Amino acid sequence: MISRPRQPTMDQVAEVAGVSRATVSRVINNAASVAPSIREAVQRAITATGYVPNVAARSLVTRRSNSVALVISEPDRPDDHSFLNRIFTDPYFGRVTAGATGALRPHDVHLVVVPTDAADQHQVIRYLRQGHVDGVLLISSNEHDPLPAQVHALGIPAVLSSRPSGPLPVSYVDVDQRAGAALAAAHLLSRGCRELATINGPLDIPAGQERLDGFRSYLGQSSALSIASNALPRHVPAVTGDFTRAGGEAAARALLEAHPAIDGLFVASDLMAEGALRAVQDRGRRVPQDVAVVGFDDSSVALECRPPLTTVRQPVEEMAAEMAELLMAHIDMPGRSPRSVIFQPTLVLRESA
Amino acid sequence: MISRPRQPTMDQVAEVAGVSRATVSRVINNAASVAPSIREAVQRAITATGYVPNVAARSLVTRRSNSVALVISEPDRPDDHSFLNRIFTDPYFGRVTAGATGALRPHDVHLVVVPTDAADQHQVIRYLRQGHVDGVLLISSNEHDPLPAQVHALGIPAVLSSRPSGPLPVSYVDVDQRAGAALAAAHLLSRGCRELATINGPLDIPAGQERLDGFRSYLGQSSALSIASNALPRHVPAVTGDFTRAGGEAAARALLEAHPAIDGLFVASDLMAEGALRAVQDRGRRVPQDVAVVGFDDSSVALECRPPLTTVRQPVEEMAAEMAELLMAHIDMPGRSPRSVIFQPTLVLRESA
DNA sequence: TTGTAGGCGTTATCAG
């Protein structure tokens, strides 16, 4: 059996380079003022010995771990197993991860992905308190999720992925949900649809509520259009889905059952829209000729739908990158006051509407 | 601005409890022999002060981080962005994560998910050398991936998710791929299919190669069957897909174009099978009446297919849990000799075949 | 510009 050789320490590098430990430390953290010749000698010693700094020792003194957590909180899912499955299946989280890691790389900071459901939450809190990470990117969509408040109470730097439900002095990044829904409504109207309906997300999730509000209130306001053409329905039919494919399918089925004349459908997520497409087509109705469908997210499933989905695009990667930047700023400047950054969504035209 | 109060240290707890630091340490690590009364007093002091051990200090002395990395390596994907998207979209990785975290929890060990493509590999190596983690669960399917060998050279405890391509003395967990493919072949034959074909995975991935081999060689051997009925085709048509939905669809299209009489199809992954289903149905052929389709993985998409997919099930969660247990054993007993654990797949009957 | 020395918060080895 070959036992693993212990990592070389800074002292060994110093000895090889013929300098003191402090000097080695200086060139590693490229502190100013190290004679070029010495610096070079140290570099050589480092590569010669294969030295790599010990993170534990370093962060013990710097009080920095150089990593941040991406906490994905879904308190509602009781079943841990299906919960993780969902997280790793929903393209949204992949985009967030991609955006965040990209922004973090220049800062030389690692991202630790921490999925959590209700049962885990205290574990997560403990994890954060132990100093594993310097800050938290918190993805929490559920309005009643206690985690944002708890994390804030910890005093650890944090950035949320959407407006916190209560008044919490914390930074967040969000998309203008109402504007996105209005974009969808306007497009459906402009292509001539008059029997509109929507499949909204869970109403205890702000995004679910706001997309519904945005859709309805735009239709309520567009009196110009409603005068120019047939009157719009006073009451826009809506059925609630759960942001899953199956949920979207069931919701669409119910909707078409109750309102067979529907010719325009706004679905609050692409995943649900994919299910809705099936339901619509199962009833023998063509998309977009008979029923036009607009999704939300512009996730990768939008392209896999048939027909490809017209959808409201959130710049998720950019948003995640912005979250990361905000977080780094808070970490580097403790006491910096919280701020929010709101992104405007855009409409991506494909074939479904 | 409220500045965050520093975490209480062990000394403070000791002072509150009226004991020495060493004693506090003992109750925390519940070392043997601490007087019950003292232990209780310390516990009280801990909750009173809200003490949480500092992981950096601890792992500096124990040389343990109490976390392991789940490295997901896909050296082929040049585009980082789509790469992460794929990882977080493929249900397989979610299952792995679920299985591993579940097994790790009792050990009080955290899982750090580290996706990596070719460009990142040296970063990953550096990360591992820095001592962030005590060991590595390495998911690497590509035969030419240099990472397994590099990780092994590091001397850090590691467990692979499949047999390494070269002779590497390292533990791994795998499923009997050939047996799984044979299961599929046997089932298709038994339901009366005689014009069999397969959509195989990339041949530079062992799983891709072995599933193809297993399928073909079972058919070659089943002379009993081929005598009892019409002779089987000597050459079983096969087209290579890339383990994506779109790839499966394209492959199926090509297959049906070249061999319109196909009545039984083995697809080497559920994701590809979902695409294949579309292609088959687009040609106006019914599944399973005209063409029976068997997938591989029993991932969550198998249930979302229509019709729901008959598929070969890998017990992915259990396999990941086994990987985690093997890894913990290696971590706790350095020098333990490597071993492999092979799981037998099963056939899950649904409606597609 | 470089070296010396103290301390970061734990665990672990000893005595007592």
Add this chain to the structure above:
DNA sequence: CTGATAACGCCTACAA
């Protein structure tokens, strides 16, 4: 059973 005391590997005043 409990308490000193010495590491663990690094950073950082401070001194030279």
